[in-house]
Amino acid sequence: MNSGFTERILDSLLAHYQPILDLGTGEIIGCEALARYRAEDGSVVSLGPVIEQIEQEPANLRVLLHRLLACVSRDAIPLFNRYPHFYVSVNVPPVALGGGHGRRVLEELGLDRYLRNLVIEITERQALGDVGREALAIARELGMRVSVDDFGTGHSGLLQLVGLRCDTLKLDRSLIESLVTDPTTQRLLRGIVALAAALRVNLVAEGVETPDQAMFLRAAGVDYGQGWLWSKAVPAEQLELLLQKP
Ligand code: G
Ligand code: MN
DSSP states (O other): OOHHHHHHHHHTEEEEEEEEEETTTOOEEEEEEEEEEEOTTSOEEESGGGHHHHHTSHHHHHHHHHHHHHHHHHHHHHHHHHOTTOEEEEEOOGGGTTTTHHHHHHHHTTGGGGGGGEEEEEEHHHHTSHHHHHHHHHHHHHTOEEEEEEETSSOOOHHHHHTTOOSEEEEOHHHHHTTTTOHHHHHHHHHHHHHHHHHTOEEEEOOOOSHHHHHHHHHHTOOEEOSTTTOOOBOHHHHHHHHHOO
16 A cells, blocks of 8 residues: 555545535535545545545544544534534544544544534444444444434344434435435335334435435425535535525
8 A cells, every 4th residue: 555645645634515404494404524635736536536545544544533523623613603503424434433532532623512513424334333333332422413324225234223323314325316216216215214203313315416306305204405406515615605695
């Protein structure tokens, strides 16, 4: 592995924020922090293609979490002060939370006073593993809410999920893609809405791209949505402008 490359990426890490909206009122209730880095040509690019390389070294994941939360601390604390119910959902590598590291970082960055404004996002797959479970327990103990990402991608042991005590399920984009045209997906969605109601968890639909999808989701009883229909992930200054819109 080219560790110089990884180091450079982590050094230039920044966060963009994608709004999460109430499908009923259109109000922005929170956002997801998505990690980006500045490429050599100055453009800001997604971490997606290089994340596997970064993940090879657990120490990198701690650096990643630290950098990401440093961005959240700088960008979002003013928003938390202005909008007390506004939250930032952060994709957290579960190993990075353990051993007291999560707590230390939150304290160091002054985020320990804003734990109610933070949501930890862990993928369905991670959430069902031992390290993921431990991370969820730590997050809850700290007072953060927990969101299961990529729900519906096929890894879920439903019964296991019931035991997770999460606050939110994020419906995977793949499900939303086929929603308007595929009756099987529509039935599946109704089942998930019923499940979410029984478990008393919120549902956020990810990857909403069209008004049809949004209408369908709302009619089916999904309360919240996120996707390009409303906004891509944007820099903090733009998020602030979006929040000021009536
Ligand atoms: O699974 P996770 O929530 O971490 O995925 C977020 C990714 O999905 C980001 O890279 C983001 O840019 C992308 N994304 C966000 N909204 C949309 C959308 O409406 N359509 C598509 N195709 N991708 C999206
Ligand atoms: Mn996510």
